[in-house]
């Protein structure tokens with residue numbers, strides 16, 4: 001079983017509902033020997049009444065207890081930073097404050113708004129919306145240095161109501177190439193987020209697995225670092241759609257995925 005490198009708990013992620021005990025038990029029941037925990041940390045998130053930043057030192061201390069509880073199940077201590085142009089330097093600095101195993105970067109906002117709540121951006125033509133979102137992903141990977149993984153490049157499509165929308169390479173090949181160039185040059189990983197697959201499938205979208213042209217181009221440019229993450233927030237959603245994602249990656253010619261420990265990539269066979 002490949003490592004599920006992207007999960008949240010209610011203890012430090014304000015939008016998560018599962019406890020660490022639930023996550024540990026589920027991971028063991030599903031046969032994992034290792035999972036990543038990547039709590040949300042959003043610097044200067046738009047005011048929504050929630051606290052999207054947590055006490056890093058408290059997390060560092062709690063994690064020792066979590067690992068004791070987990071026993072032979074290895075827990076990777078991670079964080080998921082939300083990117084905005086004006087917080088790039090802050091992210092790089094904050095990622096060094098405690099010893100993380102893995103640092104994920106994400107774009108959760110569009111023009112400064114949380115599109116999970118604010119639907120305005122979905123009035124744009126999908127192609128324009130996806131291009132502008134991918135420009136932020138590319139900028140994030142170019143401007144930040146202190147990270148390991150670019151998470152869910154397809155997050156913008158998760159909350160659209162148009163079931164035929166889908167992020168594809170052909171919509172903005174120049175931007176995808178910029179994104180991959182930054183990842184490959186800096187030796188950072190591309191995440192396949194299986195919650196996106198699940199959301200598309202459950203929502204009855206016309207497509208669910210990542211566009212093959214995206215993954216083929218990444219590999220053609222020399223990309224080798226693929227991580228898988230289910231982005232679980234609730235009990236029962238660890239490793240959702242993992243089998244399909246692994247089978248799909250193999251069909252495209254990928255042979256290995258990676259997880260990060262002490263900020264270094266370790267390969268495991270798909």
Ligand SMILES: [Zn+2]
Pocket residue numbers: 080106108151152
């Ligand atoms: Zn995220």
Ligand SMILES: [Zn+2]
Pocket residue numbers: 006007008080231
């Ligand atoms: Zn997440």
